[in-house]
Amino acid sequence: CESCNKTFPSRSKLERHFLIHTGQKPFKCSSCGKSFRQSTHLKIHQLTHTEERPFQCCFCQKGHYLTHTGQKPFGCSVCGKTFRQSAHLKRHQLTHTEERPYK
Template identity: 45%
Template sequence: MLGKEKILHRCSICNRGFLNKSNIKVHLRTHTGEKPFRCDTCAKAFRQKAHLIKHQGIHSKEKPVHRCSICNRGFLNKSNIKVHLRTHTGEKPFRCDTCAKAFRQKAHLLKHQQIHKRIGRE
């Protein structure tokens, strides 16, 4: 969370505070679903340019560093294999506080929570 810095920008949807305008612009995409950065190779879209750049590594000739011990699928970074392993274990560590539905990825929970916010505004 933010320390003693003064919050200059506040999200009009969830009231989260930000120190600069560029951070709130990126944050708002979690509410709108906007993904302006698209991979030229596979057309997958991302909210942040840094996430696109990280993703593009899967299309390079780099050899996967991390291998799934169950299905042998390879991954370039540790965080991706951690998420992938949940498909085998069934683990869903991210739970909605409103309806208790569980998700394997935090991003999926955040997208789901938009449903409750829309219903609350109707």
């Protein structure tokens, strides 16, 4: 990669990586308009618009296994608070900055 000097085993992997630097997200959801850098991420996202849930909890057949186990694998490096989902950690981390994206 000319931007960060990272190397890749194939041209296609380099091209996919380069989207990080350009900010391009060429794969767009036809249901909600959200865009993704990789087609596989779009396919996973599109499941949110259906009733299909291929990853089921072995306790209750829903998609939230960590609720039953109590596991919180995502920890804040500043204060140590833990979360079940990475998105919740990211939202929490804003409390340690001056950034206020939600007004």
